Amino acid sequence: xxxxxxxxxxxxxxxxxxxxxxxxxxxxxxxxxxxxxxxxxxxxxxxxxxxxxxxxxxxxxxxxxxxxxxxxxxxxxxxxxxxxxxxxxxxxxxxxxxxxxxxxxxxxxxxxxxxxxxxxxxxxxxxxxxxxxxxxxxxxxxxxxxxxxxxxxxxxxxxxxxxxxxxxxxxxxxxxxxxxxxxxxxxxxxx
Amino acid sequence: xxxxxxxxxxxxxxxxxxxxxxxxxxxxxxxxxxxxxxxxxxxxxxxxxxxxxxxxxxxxxxxxxxxxxxxxxxxxxxxxxxxxxxxxxxxxxxxxxxxxxx
Numbered sequence: 001x002x003x004x005x006x007x008x009x010x011x012x013x014x015x016x017x018x019x020x021x022x023x024x025x026x027x028x029x030x031x032x033x034x035x036x037x038x039x040x041x042x043x044x045x046x047x048x049x050x051x052x053x054x055x056x057x058x059x060x061x062x063x064x065x066x067x068x069x070x071x072x073x074x075x076x077x078x079x080x081x082x083x084x085x086x087x088x089x090x091x092x093x094x095x096x097x098x099x100x101x102x103x104x105x106x107x108x109x110x111x112x113x114x115x116x117x118x119x120x121x122x123x124x125x126x127x128x129x130x131x132x133x134x135x136x137x138x139x140x141x142x143x144x145x146x147x148x149x150x151x152x153x154x155x156x157x158x159x160x161x162x163x164x165x166x167x168x169x170x171x172x173x174x175x176x177x178x179x180x181x182x183x184x185x186x187x188x189x190x191x
Numbered sequence: 192x193x194x195x196x197x198x199x200x201x202x203x204x205x206x207x208x209x210x211x212x213x214x215x216x217x218x219x220x221x222x223x224x225x226x227x228x229x230x231x232x233x234x235x236x237x238x239x240x241x242x243x244x245x246x247x248x249x250x251x252x253x254x255x256x257x258x259x260x261x262x263x264x265x266x267x268x269x270x271x272x273x274x275x276x277x278x279x280x281x282x283x284x285x286x287x288x289x290x291x292x293x
Contacts, residue, residue, distance in 0.1 A: 007255045014264040021229065021272045025222050029284045036283045040276070173261040 002061055006177045012051075013172030019047050020165030026061040027158040041090045050082030053075045055066065071117035078106035097152035111139025123184040126176050134171050219281045226273025233266030 003011075022043055026034040035041035055076035062068040082103050088094045120128040141164035142177030148157040178189060237244050243260045245252050 003255050003259070007259045010259055010261050010264055012260070014268050017229070017265065017268045018271065021225050021268070022276060025225060025272075025276060025280055028218050028221050031278055033283050033287050034280065035278060036287075042277070043276075173265070 004177055006175050008058065009175040010170045013169040015047060015051055015173075016165045016172060017169035019044065020045070020162050023162030023165065024159060027155050027162050030155075042087070045083045045086035045090060047083075048079050048086060052078075052083055057080060067117045067119070069098065071113040074113040075110050078110045078112030082106045097150050097163060100145040100149035100152075104142045104149065107144035107145065108139055111135045111137070111142065114138060120186070120189075123181055124186045125189040126174070126179040126181040126185075128189075130171050130175050131183040134168055137167055137171070215284060218286050222277050222280050222284070223273075226269045227248060229269030230266050231269075233262045233264075237262035238263060258287050269293060 022165055026044075034100070053076075055072055059072045059076055062072050085094065085099060085102050089099060112135070114131055116135075118128055118131035118135070122129050122132050141161065144157045144161040144164065148161070151157070179185070240262070241247065243262055245256045245260065
């Protein structure tokens with residue numbers, strides 16, 4: 001039995017929260033210490049790549065709406081590209097900090113997909129509000145890997161990047177299939 | 192050994208080493224706190240919204256409703272981080288400090 005959308009969002013929120021904690025701990029201790037154990041070094045690329053694969057599964061179940069299907073496909077593709085890129089970085093195949101620009105582009109594209117696929121206004125329902133909020137958070141967070149590409153030694157960008165996933169997790173946990181936001185709930189949303 | 196050769200550690204070097212150790216222990220503490228703070232967030236959420244803990248209500252709901260609730264998931268993520276990631280990370284952080292001081 002397929003889970004309800006809110007349950008899929010809560011599970012995604014858990015993956016984001018774990019990823020956020022892992023990246024935050026890397027920002028705290030430094031990359032050289034963090035990558036001392038191989039399994040830990042491959043955690044972030046594996047979560048991104050695995051998350052991308054799971055998002056493709058969601059794509060399969062998103063046939064009720066072409067917009068949802070396309071948006072989930074964009075997120076799946078973006079996550080898989082970033083995961084593959086991070087695998088290459090950890091393996092030492094890619095060394096330039098400028099590769100963070102790919103992560104930045106993937107985040108920006110993902111943010112745009114969130115904003116564009118939500119056709120309802122902010123206060124239509126809680127779900128609509130959260131889609132707008134997550135879209136803008138993710139799109140603005142694209143600046144952090146961009147800054148890391150330009151100033152690779154500044155740990156603050158890595159910490160901000162990590163905290164972005166924690167914020168996204170909180171927003172995803174707040175999701176409900178049908179609930180008001182700040183006392184607003186469109187009558188059309190009850191259908 | 193002649194005391195003319197073996198001199199004391201210069202004050203500035205000792206101060207630098209002390210501040211490096213303090214910085215490292217602060218980082219280790221921060222990493223160790225991430226898991227428990229996440230678990231605490233889950234507990235606070237469960238107390239604030241007890242109806243989300245469905246198995247306490249004995250409601251007739253589906254398996255997802257019993258197992259997949261945000262306060263439980265937040266707590267679980269905290270436990271996984273605290274047990275799986277944090278201990279080894281702190282160990283490596285401290286061993287690096289020992290290595291650089293040797």
